[in-house]
Amino acid sequence: MAGLAKLLQDDFSAGMFRSGPPQRIPANGASDLTNTLLDRNGGIYKRGGSSYRAAAFGLGLRLIWDGWLANGQTTLVASTSAFGKVVGGVVNSLGGSGMARAGRPAVYEGKVYMPGGFVYDGTAVTAAAVLAPYYAVVANRLLAASGSRVQFSVIGNPTKFEATDYHELPGGIEILGVEGLRSSAAVFTTGGVWVISGLARNLTDELGNVQQSLDLYSQDLVLWGSGGIAAWEGGLVVPGTEAVYLLSLGVSSEKAQSFVRISDPIVDLYQEYVREGYAPGQATVFNNHYLLPIVGPGGVIDLLVARLDAPIGRTSARPWSHLAGAGSKVAALATRVVSGFSRTPELIGALYAASDSRPVTLSYLRPTANSERDHDGSVPGWSITTRAYPTGNNVTNTVTKLKVRYQLAGAGTPGIRCGVSTESPQAPAGAATWGRATWGAFTWASPAEQTFVTLVDLTTGEPLLAPVDLDGSSPYSWHPRKKVRFIQFRLSSTDPTSQLAIRSLELSVRSQGRA
């Protein structure tokens, strides 16, 4: 048939958009990216699996940490009832009361300070000099924040807190977290963010002049959960109740820069998680990917991923995707650097479920033949939902073909199936359901699974599957044959794959004569 118009998308660098109708998504965006990560070239690929690191410990893990303590490299976990140390394939209990939710440990002079005051140096368990729910280390001081007060230790001595060495935050607020920013401390409260600067100096000099200052940075940013804070490139990634921000200081000064809001593409989804009463788990940054677990009642609801080093165009927003499946049910993530010459970074996680309370290795960013499956043997289901492509002229035109260039490999005979949305790409009725998803059960509130019809062979009724293609040289075509103004596709695979990457989508459209 002559006169086909072509529409090509070979760039997905804007990531997933869950902040409006799918026909308003930018040309390099997608509506949903599940178990999908973005590469440096604007392409997308399926995540790798996970594997167990050690035996079960307690009834659900909430924190994992790895670093060097007084007697060497140590991996710690916290269950809901105790702290534990990973030794080989087992977790030895260290006692303590564990953690009910994620938090941020602080480490100084070979000791790790857990929220609540549990201190461990790799050998012995002690208690912090000042018990507090939040600790941070700034300018060789240990900061302990509780209520509306931030106490700071003597420089170089985290066990000694002078009676007058504290800052009392005004305004009837409650501290929600504290983090170090060079020689300043960012204090997150119910009344916004405060910055305590000059912590490298004493509170006053010999003449009684004040050397530290307490400034209200922003009343607007309210921290969602301290566990979600992660450090990146000299700044902090901060999950607020409205959005995720990048918070950093000036290049040569301690003056805080403007907030950079990075979660605009997924703002509807993100704010819905906040409204639902979910909380962030322990986030981390790994290979420039910010990984933020969302913990709800009874499990991990979602695992959001932002590529921090790839801002979308000239905006400050970052591309997002999210992970699902057994390998994403981690309440906490941390980066571990292997000792030795290779210094290979490793992403580790702590499983949330009481029935599977184990540390795991997460090979998200390195899908290989050895990481086709998650730790429980399940295959992470992969899917991408495209934006709603306009077919042209604001009339119904016939979409005759979708040609996909991809790379696909796996131990078995993996295939990619294609579903097409025949519904009007609009938000469904009931604003509260937009974007909500129970990822564990993989049931969509919307856009619903049922709005996507799998393209099948007309004769046999079997789904048409794109076969293995190792180098992306043999694009596969589906023929949707839909006469629509907008069209959305969902590509998915439930097969174990060692490599699954999408290079481009090309639509062929036959325009209607009544244009």
Place this chain on the structure above:
Amino acid sequence: MPFVVETGEAVQQLVNAVIEDADFDATPAQAQRWLNTRQQLMCQRTLCYRKTLSLGNTVEGQDVYSLPAGVVRLLQVTVGDVTYEQATHRDFSALAHGFEWLVGEPGVSGGVAAREDSPAGTTQLRVFPVPGETPLPIAVYAAMVSPDLVIGQDSTLVIPPQFYDGLVDGAIATGSGRGEARTDLAAQFEEKFTAACQELKLATRVKFRRSGPTQIRVSQPRWRG
């Protein structure tokens, strides 16, 4: 590409071909409907689908007999093994009033027959002379409208297989023009369909060649002197 027809799946294959070849946003039922219309049109244009119909015996004094539905054209009428000549509608009135005469032996040379339409619009057969008391079997050889296509019943596909492509072209022309208002595309396929019809018409003429006048070798007596 000609179709490789599998037994019992010919109609389904044509339906799939219409949807797949043109990438129509159409249901199989729609495509089947387009094919159905086009097959009927093809049969009407080419008179390729023919049947011999038995209308029962003549009845004394009854000159009009019902014809089954779907008759496109009467090609031959036989009453009691005698072929009746094709008449026109006005011939019957002329014959009744004696303005036209039948020649030959009464009861041996037969009569004339033509299509008649009742006040209700049903198609009938009229014969002259009015039959007598001896019942004689009436047989009609007629070009018919094709039956409705039924998936799984190849017998409903009555055109020769080599014209399946043309049939699909016709259905695509219908779909392009009606569904997408692409008259430019529809015209291309309409042209192919028309060409297929002409070819089938020619093939039908060859297959059902009329008897026509036959050359008779005339022998003359040789006179010897």
